[in-house]
Amino acid sequence: MQKRLLLDSKLLDITISRLCQQLIENHGEFEDTVILGLQPKGIFLAERIKTKLESLLQNKIQTGQLDATFHRDDFRRRVTPLKANTTNVPFIIEDKKVVLIDDVLFTGRTVRAALDAMTAFGRPSKVELLVLINRRYSRDTPIEPQYVGKHVNTMFSQRVLVELKEQGTKKDNIWLVDKKDK
Amino acid sequence: MQQLSSKHLLGIKDLTTSDIELIFETADNFKEVINRPIKKVPSLRDITIANVFFENSTRTKLSFELAEKRLSADVVNFSSSNSSVKKGETLLDTVNNILAMKVDMVVLRHSSPGAPHFLARHIKANIINAGDGTHEHPTQALLDTFSIREKLGDVAGKKVAIIGDILHSRVALSNIFALQKLGAEVMVCGPNTLLPKFIGNVGVKVELDVKKALKWCDVANVLRIQMERQQIKYFPSLREYTLYYGINKQLLDALDRPITIMHPGPINRGVELNSDVADSEHSIILNQVENGVAVRMAVLYLLAGIASDN
Structure with a gap:
């Protein structure tokens, strides 16, 4: 079985700290910036980043959860439909800077759907994308992230397996695995 | 998935x-x-x-x-x-x-x-x-049970009385199936002539006295008298039906605890449901x-x- 560890708990912590510093470089005190985690796993990452940013800045950071299921372009085209998750955006994003957060960027189709889903909550002044793992050379859409935890060269036969403690696993581990060995 | x-x-x-x-x-x-x-x-x-x-x-x-x-x-x-x-x-x-x-x-x-x-x-x-x-009428039953779940947190274990014209009601049958699948107890209540002959076979309690039904239940789903489907007289007059089966505030005030009131609409106000009940805080008709x-x-x-x- 091909299984390669991309990030473990310690490295993940270091990576998130670095991403937070990069966010602060661009967004300062976060007065006009909100963060939106993408369902299902981006929300855990968004929560961790929010906690870290709040302790660094001593400032409340508006955080929401966005589910793009109803905006996907593969509805009726995939064998089993994806199950929808909760969307919880308790603020209006009109004229705000939005940082979208997701775990893995692959084809970019989820992010495209999320950009669409986001417009229900207003017109942001700017949107940026933060991903933990960027799978290079695999995009179907002209979408590129501004903040990247780790760039990985992958094949279509592989997938990135994200295990975070919030889902009930013992440790944080992010693996690159062959699709058939889930 | x-x-x-x-x-x-x-x-x-x-x-x-x-x-x-x-x-x-x-x-x-x-x-x-x-x-x-x-x-x-x-x-x-x-x-x-x-x-x-x-x-x-x-x-x-x-x-x-x-x-x-x-x-x-x-x-x-x-x-x-x-x-x-x-x-x-x-x-x-x-x-x-x-x-x-x-x-x-x-x-x-x-x-x-x-x-x-x-x-x-x-x-x-x-x-x-x-x-x-x-x-x-499956979507009606789904929205009724969804509304009970929203109001009371869960459907399982709840006691639901369906009151009124059970015989002509597709809402009643779909509700019975949905409630039973979700683990609720179901009672039907109405005049004998408006209860289907074999209703006991679907595993519901049958009650003729509306006061007893209201005392038993957590939720009362009140149905409309479907005049358009009644070719013969099932009860002497609407006034008499209201007297025996109409639900009003006095009936509910006499209970030891508040119950949730539902109605699939359209309501015949003053027949099966009085306005003081339909518009009360315990009614979830518009939430439905x-x-x-x-x-x-x-x-x-x-x-x-x-x-x-x-």
């Missing part, structure tokens, strides 16, 4: 408990959508839905139409009163003609029990039963209507999702 066990929604009887739970979980998400400033999602933008109504309806038709439009589907409406059905066209021909215009889903209301089942055997589109005669759109969006979305398999 989950999907419904059937490509049609013909009745609650054919659904599994996990189907109902999947519909509820999806409806939770749609309820959030319809409370946004922008209430629309593009999921069904490549789907055309025909609302085929052979019987009058306000709430159900509006609710389905809104649900379809909020999912961005294209909608065509058909009602038999101003159509070629009057010229003698059969149900199957009518629907096949509609389908020839490339319609993907059909929402059907018909006065004959089993009409949607008949169509489902003969045509390819997904069929949603919006009420077939005195048989089933709001939830109806979310539940129907969930049903349409989930059924459309499995259409690609065929």
Whole structure:
């Protein structure tokens, strides 16, 4: 079985700290910036980043959860439909800077759907994308992230397996695995 | 990743408990959508839905139409009163003609029990039963149980009394099936003449005294007296019915705890339900209507999702 560890708990912590510093470089005190985690796993990452940013800045950071299921372009085209998750955006994003957060960027189709889903909550002044793992050379859409935890060269036969403690696993581990060995 | 066990929604009887739970979980998400400033999602933008109504309806038709439009589907409406059905066209021909215009889903209301089942055997589109005669009205039962779940936290273990014209009510039958699948206890209450002969066989309690029924239950789902389906007299007069089975504030005040009041609409105010009850804080009648759109969006979305398999 091909299984390669991309990030473990310690490295993940270091990576998130670095991403937070990069966010602060661009967004300062976060007065006009909100963060939106993408369902299902981006929300855990968004929560961790929010906690870290709040302790660094001593400032409340508006955080929401966005589910793009109803905006996907593969509805009726995939064998089993994806199950929808909760969307919880308790603020209006009109004229705000939005940082979208997701775990893995692959084809970019989820992010495209999320950009669409986001417009229900207003017109942001700017949107940026933060991903933990960027799978290079695999995009179907002209979408590129501004903040990247780790760039990985992958094949279509592989997938990135994200295990975070919030889902009930013992440790944080992010693996690159062959699709058939889930 | 989950999907419904059937490509049609013909009745609650054919659904599994996990189907109902999947519909509820999806409806939770749609309820959030319809409370946004922008209430629309593009999921069904490549789907055309025909609302085929052979019987009058306000709430159900509006609710389905809104649900379809909020999912961005294209909608065509058909009602038999101003159509070629009057010229003698059969149900199957009518629907096949509609389908020839490339319609993907059909929402059907018909006065004959089993009409949607008949169509489902003969045509390819997904069929949603919006009420077939005195048989089933599945989306109403789904929105009723969804509303109970929302108000009381859960359906399992709750005691629900269905009060009124059980004999002519498709809402009653669908509700009984849905409530039982979700683990609630069900009682039906009404005058003997308005209770079906074999109602005991579906595993519900039967009560003739409305006071006892109200004392027993957590939720009272009050049904309308369906004058249009009654060819003979089932009770001496409406006034007498109201006297014995009408629910008013005094009856509820006499109970030791508040109960939740539901009604599928349209209400005959002052007959089965008094205004002081219908408009009280314990009534969730308008929540039912709001939830109806979310539940129907969930049903349409989930059924459309499995259409690609065929």
